[in-house]
Amino acid sequence: MLSVADAFELVGQQVRPLAETRVSLGEALGLTLAESVTSNQDSPPFDKSMLDGYAIDVGDGSTQRRIIERVIAGGIPEKSVEPGTTILVMTGAPIPRGANAVVKHEETQLLDETTVQFPDQPGKVGAGIFRQGSSFQKGQVVLQAGKRVRSIELALLAEVGSASVAVVPRPRVAVLATGNEIVECDQPPAAGQIRNSNGPMLVAAVTEVGGTAQYLGIARDDPEALRSAIARGLESDVLLITGGVSAGVMDLVPGVLQELGVVQVFHKIRMKPGKPLWFGVRDSAGRRTLVFGLPGNPVSTLVTFQLFVKPVIEALAGAGFQSPATELGKLLAPAKHRGDRPTYHPCHIVRDRQGQALVEPLAWGGSSDLAALARANGLVLLGPGEYELSHGAEVEVMALYCG
Ligand code: AMP
Ligand code: MG
Numbered sequence: 001m002l003s004v005a006d007a008f009e010l011v012g013q014q015v016r017p018l019a020e021t022r023v024s025l026g027e028a029l030g031l032t033l034a035e036s037v038t039s040n041q042d043s044p045p046f047d048k049s050m051l052d053g054y055a056i057d058v059g060d061g062s063t064q065r066r067i068i069e070r071v072i073a074g075g076i077p078e079k080s081v082e083p084g085t086t087i088l089v090m091t092g093a094p095i096p097r098g099a100n101a102v103v104k105h106e107e108t109q110l111l112d113e114t115t116v117q118f119p120d121q122p123g124k125v126g127a128g129i130f131r132q133g134s135s136f137q138k139g140q141v142v143l144q145a146g147k148r149v150r151s152i153e154l155a156l157l158a159e160v161g162s163a164s165v166a167v168v169p170r171p172r173v174a175v176l177a178t179g180n181e182i183v184e185c186d187q188p189p190a191a192g193q194i195r196n197s198n199g200p201m202l203v204a205a206v207t208e209v210g211g212t213a214q215y216l217g218i219a220r221d222d223p224e225a226l227r228s229a230i231a232r233g234l235e236s237d238v239l240l241i242t243g244g245v246s247a248g249v250m251d252l253v254p255g256v257l258q259e260l261g262v263v264q265v266f267h268k269i270r271m272k273p274g275k276p277l278w279f280g281v282r283d284s285a286g287r288r289t290l291v292f293g294l295p296g297n298p299v300s301t302l303v304t305f306q307l308f309v310k311p312v313i314e315a316l317a318g319a320g321f322q323s324p325a326t327e328l329g330k331l332l333a334p335a336k337h338r339g340d341r342p343t344y345h346p347c348h349i350v351r352d353r354q355g356q357a358l359v360e361p362l363a364w365g366g367s368s369d370l371a372a373l374a375r376a377n378g379l380v381l382l383g384p385g386e387y388e389l390s391h392g393a394e395v396e397v398m399a400l401y402c403g
Pocket of ligand 1: 297
């Protein structure tokens with residue numbers, strides 16, 4: 001059976017970033033820039049005042065100056081500052097010709113309507129002035145292709161007038177739950193039925209990592225129902241199916257996928273939970289759909305989502321294909337393990353003063369114990385074998401839902 005690392009590599013070989021598209025600035029949040037953005041003007045575009053004060057020539061030898069003009073932000077000075085004169089400028093106003101500093105309003109004293117007393121040392125040349133082009137200059141690249149757009153990048157794009165921008169779009173991810181026993185959470189489960197937790201979880205998880213989720217509902221374990229639902233899902237960039245991929249008589253998903261032209265890359269990996277994971281690809285009319293058959297048990301679904309699907313969605317969105325970060329931590333309590341597969345065990349991570357992870361494995365009833373996972377903020381990786389780790393032993397952990 002395939003190792004997690006080998007499976008991860010096989011998935012990575014199938015992932016290419018989506019083709020770029022242009023979106024308006026307001027839609028760019030969270031997306032990756034597909035072009036480098038160059039400014040078509042200096043920033044600031046003119047020498048501007050950084051405060052409300054008096055524009056002066058610091059070397060004119062005066063301590064009293066006559067106010068010859070007042071300029072607000074958005075205004076343009078008409079006069080030049082001459083020796084013995086000053087122009088009152090507001091924050092953001094252009095610096096008048098002849099001035100080389102702005103003295104803070106609070107540091108001066110108005111002697112009469114047009115005469116201002118300045119301190120003996122009115123400041124240095126350049127004080128209070130944000131020089132044209134000192135932030136960036138016309139023709140300069142202000143954002144590199146590959147940068148993810150957060151609010152700060154949006155502001156910069158707005159400053160340089162990029163009302164629309166080329167980005168890698170959000171991957172479209174279809175989510176299909178399967179199983180005769182599964183009902184939606186607003187329906188009363190009859191005997192033998194359980195509520196669909198995977199559907200809402202995956203729709204939310206897709207949204208959390210920047211995809212656009214399309215929920216396809218629950219398909220019964222019936223080839224015809226699966227065929228029509230899966231065919232719809234194949235119109236997306238990624239199709240996530242939960243359940244129906246193990247070895248039971250009703251596990252019909254792999255067969256239907258292959259019937260619909262999805263080429264299997266692997267089925268089953270050496271891990272717990274998550275062993276039944278199925279992965280395949282379909283190329284049709286120039287579009288590629290990556291298909292995951294996720295195990296039906298909710299903890300398996302979430303763990304395989306974190307390990308495989310999240311990196312895929314991020315890579316399609318232009319971020320590069322990166323395995324989930326792990327780190328070394330120290331056990332806060334002894335841990336016993338028995339099993340032939342590497343295990344991702346729910347744990348609670350706290351940090352010591354140096355930021356090192358201190359790890360408490362949580363009581364866990366296995367792959368359908370969703371409540372244990374809800375108490376966790378990480379997974380501790382326990383290698384195969386039968387052994388006991390003592391308090392303080394070093395373990396590899398993966399943080400979940402942290403920032
Ligand atoms: P399967 O992989 O279809 O054999 O399902 C494995 C286990 O996961 C079974 O106990 C299912 O009832 C459960 N399961 C499957 N789909 C879901 C779902 N959407 N929500 C919650 N549990 C599910
Ligand atoms: Mg099933």
